[in-house]
């Protein structure tokens with residue numbers, strides 16, 4: 545049973561299916577099986593956070609989950625957040641506040657921040673720092689990322705009212 | 706890197722899972738949260754022929770108080786334990802230590818029981834289990850047994866659980882009324898594994914310390930109980946002098962290894978400082 549099997553799941557609101565070996569990581573399944581290369585792969589042992597996606601509403605390391613485990617789940621990746629014409633408030637804020645330089649950590653940072661702002665609207669500085677402490681960025685020094693998430697939190701609260 | 710090939714089973718009942726474990730024994734690994742096992746697979750540090758995924762087993766995600774014990778099931782995620790009011794009520798030590806266990810996305814999947822079975826020497830919860838006289842409820846196809854924390858943790862990444870056994874629940878006796886607890890840690894990044902962590906519980910009776918427990922992580926091949934430090938504190942008046950003496954005894958009681966991050970002297974130094982702080986905080990929380 546090391547042979548591939550079909551994994552069916554919902555990704556960014558769309559039903560998708562593709563074959564995966566039991567050992568195929570969710571990160572590779574998204575990138576290679578489904579062509580969603582927005583999810584980045586850095587360390588492949590849970591430390592860097594570049595591969596963070598939401599599974600059934602919760603942030604997970606897609607490099608630490610097998611694709612077969614996601615059978616029947618609802619997955620959200622960076623591709624579902626917003627495009628060039630309809631950016632999510634977090635994407636706008638990262639752009640405005642220089643929350644990215646090379647962009648390698650950005651998909652993971654954004655998905656981690658989405659979980660935070662959806663579960664804790666109006667999250668404060670401490671909560672933002674705590675949440676993104678799980679993700680590594682080698683460029684920005686983090687300060688601009690924290691500012692971006694804070695700006696997005698304010699904007700999303702404003703919209704919510 | 707990527708995991709080596711393996712057969713994958715995802716049983717839907719406990720009996721089915723135990724039958725698979727009986728059939729495959731040493732060749733199999735249980736997959737719980739995967740937050741320690743999958744990194745080891747990716748790094749090819751382990752090569753199981755079979756993975757038995759327990760994530761779809763029903764009724765094992767509880768965190769509740771029953772018969773004077775905190776009972777936490779095999780599929781209770783770190784996040785559920787961290788956020789549980791039952792944990793705060795029954796085990797202030799576990800509640801104090803949990804914020805140090807990993808990061809949000811790791812907590813969303815990792816389980817307490819998987820953490821105890823993994824027994825990383827720098828891991829917080831084995832130390833908490835040891836300080837709290839926790840009991841491990843193990844089940845296999847041929848029966849059930851209970852193993853106390855003292856016997857359960859047998860060395861780096863190893864425990865007394867047999868290859869065919871599943872840890873179905875951990876039970877932690879409710880902390881005695883009035884006891885104070887504290888936990889301190891130094892790690893490279895918040896949520897990462899500790900260089901050194903120290904947990905302490907203290908009770909005060911007639912103005913003197915009694916029944917203290919002092920445990921350390923990151924100082925050897927598993928959780929360490931600093932009995933000499935506990936003895937030094939018994940009957941002593943709580944205060945800086947007694948705490949310093951106990952902290953010195955704790956530092957003397959360890960024979961830590963060295964690695965890239967921290968040498969043995971630094972670890973001993975950390976044990977001394979963190980023990981003193983943990984005792985002062987624990988004593989101030991007695992009521």
Ligand SMILES: Cc1cc2nc3c(=O)[nH]c(=O)nc-3n(C[C@H](O)[C@H](O)[C@H](O)COP(=O)(O)OP(=O)(O)OC[C@H]3O[C@@H](n4cnc5c(N)ncnc54)[C@H](O)[C@@H]3O)c2cc1C
Pocket residue numbers: 589590591734735736737738739740741742743744779805806807808811814815816817818819820821822823825827828829830866870871872873896897898899
């Ligand atoms: C970036 C990062 C940071 C982390 N930081 C910390 C930290 O600060 N402190 C800390 O303690 N941990 C930390 N961890 C590890 C994390 O807590 C893991 O969740 C935990 O060690 C293992 O639990 P799991 O459910 O993920 O188990 P798995 O990874 O699924 O399994 C671990 C081992 O236990 C066995 N096993 C699992 N469940 C059972 C069971 N019920 N019965 C029998 N055997 C079982 C498996 O076969 C395997 O050998 C970190 C992990 C990562 C990736």
Ligand code: FES
Pocket residue numbers: 584585586587588589590591592593594595596605606607608
């Ligand atoms: S690639 Fe998954 S955490 Fe680094």
Ligand code: FES
Pocket residue numbers: 643644645646647648649650680681682683684
């Ligand atoms: S922007 Fe380059 S790693 Fe974060």
